[in-house]
Amino acid sequence: MFNALLATKDEDQHSVAVTQIDKGALAESGVLIKVDYSTINYKDALAVTATAPIIRKYPLVPGIDLAGVIEESDDPDWQVGDRVGVNGWGMGESHSGGLAQYARVPASFLVKLPKNISTRHAMAIGTAGYTAALCVDALEAQGVTPDHGDILVTGASGGVGSVAVALLAARGFSVAASTGKPDAADYLKNLGATSIIDRNTLSEAGKPLQAEQWAGVVDAVGGNTLANACAQTRYGGVVTACGLAESAALPATVMPFILRGVVLRGVDSVMAPSGPRLAAWARLARDMDLERLETMITEIGLSDVNGVAPDVLAGKVTGRLLVDVNR
Numbered sequence: 001m002f003n004a005l006l007a008t009k010d011e012d013q014h015s016v017a018v019t020q021i022d023k024g025a026l027a028e029s030g031v032l033i034k035v036d037y038s039t040i041n042y043k044d045a046l047a048v049t050a051t052a053p054i055i056r057k058y059p060l061v062p063g064i065d066l067a068g069v070i071e072e073s074d075d076p077d078w079q080v081g082d083r084v085g086v087n088g089w090g091m092g093e094s095h096s097g098g099l100a101q102y103a104r105v106p107a108s109f110l111v112k113l114p115k116n117i118s119t120r121h122a123m124a125i126g127t128a129g130y131t132a133a134l135c136v137d138a139l140e141a142q143g144v145t146p147d148h149g150d151i152l153v154t155g156a157s158g159g160v161g162s163v164a165v166a167l168l169a170a171r172g173f174s175v176a177a178s179t180g181k182p183d184a185a186d187y188l189k190n191l192g193a194t195s196i197i198d199r200n201t202l203s204e205a206g207k208p209l210q211a212e213q214w215a216g217v218v219d220a221v222g223g224n225t226l227a228n229a230c231a232q233t234r235y236g237g238v239v240t241a242c243g244l245a246e247s248a249a250l251p252a253t254v255m256p257f258i259l260r261g262v263v264l265r266g267v268d269s270v271m272a273p274s275g276p277r278l279a280a281w282a283r284l285a286r287d288m289d290l291e292r293l294e295t296m297i298t299e300i301g302l303s304d305v306n307g308v309a310p311d312v313l314a315g316k317v318t319g320r321l322l323v324d325v326n327r
């Protein structure tokens with residue numbers, strides 16, 4: 001028996017509680033992982049609070065991320081003792097996830113952790129940080145370089161935003177961090193932001209074309225902010241869109257795309273194939289300053305998850321929520 005956060009549904013009533021479950025309650029086949037750490041991403045907060053229908057079947061262990069050590073393997077490519085991480089692939093949605101002391105997942109879900117990234121740091125990064133890396137990969141793949149101009153990061157004090165700021169700064173980009181938290185300015189500057197923007201200046205409906213400011217954008221919030229970011233992007237610039245913390249709407253016009261050749265590039269982490277996944281983790285292993293990463297971490301236990309999830313949805317959390325599943 002081991003501890004898991006278990007989501008159950010009783011007569012349409014969703015609830016989540018720390019529960020003792022048996023390994024037999026996990027998937028029938030796959031690699032058994034002794035989990036060291038998981039994390040709370042925005043999507044996990046949606047799942048735990050049932051604010052959105054993230055959980056597709058009950059009972060289910062939530063948690064779209066985990067990092068730990070293989071205890072049993074049914075795949076010759078993966079050995080007992082390998083340090084691994086899993087991000088997405090429907091974990092915490094249709095497949096029991098990382099908020100437990102054990103998980104069993106198909107070998108195809110696994111990423112071998114880079115040598116210099118501990119299981120703790122892998123989950124401090126989590127899906128949020130790996131998605132930030134996918135966004136920076138996309139900007140660079142489209143040819144954006146530091147001499148093209150500044151990069152805007154929205155939702156900057158959140159998980160995606162914090163890691164994006166640090167990764168971009170490590171590559172020599174000048175980063176404008178948009179945040180709703182005035183007291184996060186020092187935190188963001190320590191991560192490498194060169195300027196701080198009040199997010200209220202981006203969240204109201206704006207003109208279809210505005211003064212050209214950004215060579216690139218990492219947007220974690222959507223809505224008017226994403227529309228304004230596109231309208232402020234310089235000729236030939238690239239906007240990566242990965243989130244909806246403000247809104248799933250995109251109240252924009254085609255003007256930035258047809259008059260300035262702006263590229264709007266969607267970024268998905270959940271089903272990203274192994275090539276981009278491994279490239280993103282290689283970037284994180286190379287560019288993520290571990291001292292900066294430490295400044296992002298708030299560590300909690302399984303029994304704290306229900307309490308913090310509403311704060312995540314309210315945008316109150318700065319940085320990353322790391323879950324020690326064994327505490």
Ligand SMILES: NC(=O)c1ccc[n+]([C@@H]2O[C@H](COP(=O)([O-])OP(=O)(O)OC[C@H]3O[C@@H](n4cnc5c(N)ncnc54)[C@H](OP(=O)(O)O)[C@@H]3O)[C@@H](O)[C@H]2O)c1
Pocket residue numbers: 041042043127128131154155156157158159160161178179180181184199203220221225241242243244245246247267268269270312313314315316317318319
């Ligand atoms: N596409 C993918 O595969 C993928 C992967 C990971 C995450 N996501 C999405 O990316 C978004 C961010 O994820 P996360 O893990 O970084 O979440 P998070 O840690 O909760 O951060 C979200 C941040 O967005 C800002 N924010 C919150 N409410 C807002 C509002 N009403 N208007 C504008 N900004 C608001 C806040 O930052 P400030 O106070 O600094 O503004 C908040 O800290 C979420 O929507 C998540 O679902 C998508």
